[in-house]
Amino acid sequence: KKPNLPPSPLKLPIIGHLHLIGPSPHQSLHDLSKKYGPLMHLQLGQVPTLIVSSPKYAQEILKTQDKICASRPALKVPQLMIYGTRDIAFAPYGEFWRHVRKITTLHLLSSKRVQSFRRVRDETVAHMIQNIRNAVGSPSGLVNLSDILYAFTTSVIARVTFGKEFLRPGVIERIHGLVQVNSKLLGGLHLEDCFPGQKWLDLFTGLSGRVEKNFHGWDSLFDESIEDHMRTDGDKGESDFVDVLLALQKEENTKDVFLSKEDIKGILQDMFGAGTDTTYILLEWTMAELVKNPNVMKKAKEEIIEIMKEKSSIDEDDLGQMKYLRAIIKEVLRLHPPVPLAIPRELMEDTTIKNYNIPAGTRIFLNIWSIGKDTEYWESPELFKPERFIDSPLDFKGNDFQFIPFGSGRRICPGMQFAIIDVELALANLIYHFEWKLPSGLEEDMDMTEAPGITTPKKSKLVLVATPSQSTKPLN
Numbered sequence: 001k002k003p004n005l006p007p008s009p010l011k012l013p014i015i016g017h018l019h020l021i022g023p024s025p026h027q028s029l030h031d032l033s034k035k036y037g038p039l040m041h042l043q044l045g046q047v048p049t050l051i052v053s054s055p056k057y058a059q060e061i062l063k064t065q066d067k068i069c070a071s072r073p074a075l076k077v078p079q080l081m082i083y084g085t086r087d088i089a090f091a092p093y094g095e096f097w098r099h100v101r102k103i104t105t106l107h108l109l110s111s112k113r114v115q116s117f118r119r120v121r122d123e124t125v126a127h128m129i130q131n132i133r134n135a136v137g138s139p140s141g142l143v144n145l146s147d148i149l150y151a152f153t154t155s156v157i158a159r160v161t162f163g164k165e166f167l168r169p170g171v172i173e174r175i176h177g178l179v180q181v182n183s184k185l186l187g188g189l190h191l192e193d194c195f196p197g198q199k200w201l202d203l204f205t206g207l208s209g210r211v212e213k214n215f216h217g218w219d220s221l222f223d224e225s226i227e228d229h230m231r232t233d234g235d236k237g238e239s240d241f242v243d244v245l246l247a248l249q250k251e252e253n254t255k256d257v258f259l260s261k262e263d264i265k266g267i268l269q270d271m272f273g274a275g276t277d278t279t280y281i282l283l284e285w286t287m288a289e290l291v292k293n294p295n296v297m298k299k300a301k302e303e304i305i306e307i308m309k310e311k312s313s314i315d316e317d318d319l320g321q322m323k324y325l326r327a328i329i330k331e332v333l334r335l336h337p338p339v340p341l342a343i344p345r346e347l348m349e350d351t352t353i354k355n356y357n358i359p360a361g362t363r364i365f366l367n368i369w370s371i372g373k374d375t376e377y378w379e380s381p382e383l384f385k386p387e388r389f390i391d392s393p394l395d396f397k398g399n400d401f402q403f404i405p406f407g408s409g410r411r412i413c414p415g416m417q418f419a420i421i422d423v424e425l426a427l428a429n430l431i432y433h434f435e436w437k438l439p440s441g442l443e444e445d446m447d448m449t450e451a452p453g454i455t456t457p458k459k460s461k462l463v464l465v466a467t468p469s470q471s472t473k474p475l476n
């Protein structure tokens with residue numbers, strides 16, 4: 001019997017494509033889903049695609065049927081850019097993915113490893129605060145906070161990946177350029193992915209050329225770093241990701257479990273690709289919402305000052321007490337999820353959802369953005385109200401399907417803890433050390449538009465006026 005996907009609102013396949021490349025694909029799909037239901041079919045060229053926009057169907061995909069929904073489609077950019085998807089985020093479901101996912105969760109992003117990077121975070125936050133002090137003293141007095149936050153998140157990832165010694169002058173700038181092109185290329189929906197196998201399309205789009213140029217940039221950076229590490233042979237204080245992976249390679253190759261150099265490079269690229277933009281976007285939207293809601297900022301600052309009473313600097317161990325700060329971060333993740341359509345999945349077997357037969361090979365987009373605004377679960381979802389998370393058991397760990405900014409199930413984000421501690425420490429310091437406001441004349445009119453793409457930074461940079469706080473102690 002021919003599978004009968006849910007009704008498609010759009011008869012022309014190419015129009016489906018337009019909905020995913022428009023200015024805010026998640027919003028455009030949200031509007032369509034309101035009309036056509038939370039389980040909607042879009043034909044993207046030759047590819048049947050399911051758009052899932054409610055907690056109920058998210059649970060069906062990510063829990064009840066997670067095992068057959070946990071693969072990824074073979075998309076052109078990651079195929080070319082990440083060693084034929086020998087990585088975690090884009091590898092199809094199977095033995096290789098299980099192997100690299102286990103390495104990542106056990107050895108790179110485990111609680112113990114995240115704790116071990118404490119000094120990296122402390123030093124990078126101190127550097128960021130100093131950069132802001134320098135900008136405050138400049139003639140304009142304006143702080144381009146977007147650029148500063150971007151530099152902060154890239155520096156943290158670069159240092160834990162490559163180690164301090166490798167970050168010689170110019171390396172961070174190189175990484176910056178590569179990460180930016182990565183997010184544009186990985187974020188876009190490409191015609192080649194809607195008409196798989198139609199190689200001639202590349203003649204018109206020139207996609208392969210653009211991807212290969214960036215691929216070579218990454219590849220030579222990884223080669224240099226790996227050679228550097230092999231020369232010094234881990235002979236230094238703190239272990240970085242390259243050290244850990246090289247040590248595992250030695251160990252694993254003696255046990256018939258092979259971790260090739262390309263596998264290592266694929267994992268490293270994921271750390272940058274999945275870890276930089278996401279964390280930066282969360283920080284940027286949080287500061288934007290705080291400046292727009294001065295009462296929330298005031299309450300957050302009072303909480304931090306109270307906890308800091310006798311101390312001279314913010315300690316990571318204090319973050320657990322900052323309940324209001326955590327509620328603010330949750331509210332921002334609900335309103336502005338950094339990866340609003342998650343990473344696409346692919347159905348591995350024919351199945352049935354809500355009486356519809358769905359064929360194997362169907363692509364699945366989870367509209368995380370829409371799910372966080374479902375009026376059946378959220379009161380006045382359009383309002384920024386961190387209080388809704390105070391005394392609430394709701395968490396982002398993948399068990400509450402109305403709030404899944406990190407996804408859920410087998411493919412849930414393994415970098416959650418890494419990101420949250422980074423973001424909490426940075427925000428606590430930003431709020432504690434400065435008073436923040438919009439430049440005069442812009443107080444009433446802050447631009448909260450999102451940039452187009454599959455991740456969602458602010459469209460315009462967050463440029464603010466900062467004044468060092470009177471009540472706080474200087475940073476050590």
Ligand code: HEM
Nearest residue numbers: 088089274275278279282339343406407408411413415419
């Ligand atoms: C605020 C920060 C972050 C957010 C909101 C976020 C969100 C997400 C989401 C929605 C997914 C897709 C989950 C799915 O398919 O169900 C994902 C996957 C992933 N994330 Fe994150 N992420 C963040 C930070 C990080 C960091 C810091 C790292 C690493 C350093 C990281 C590494 C990954 C990897 C490797 C995957 C692929 C997992 C897989 O396919 O098995 N993420 N993330």
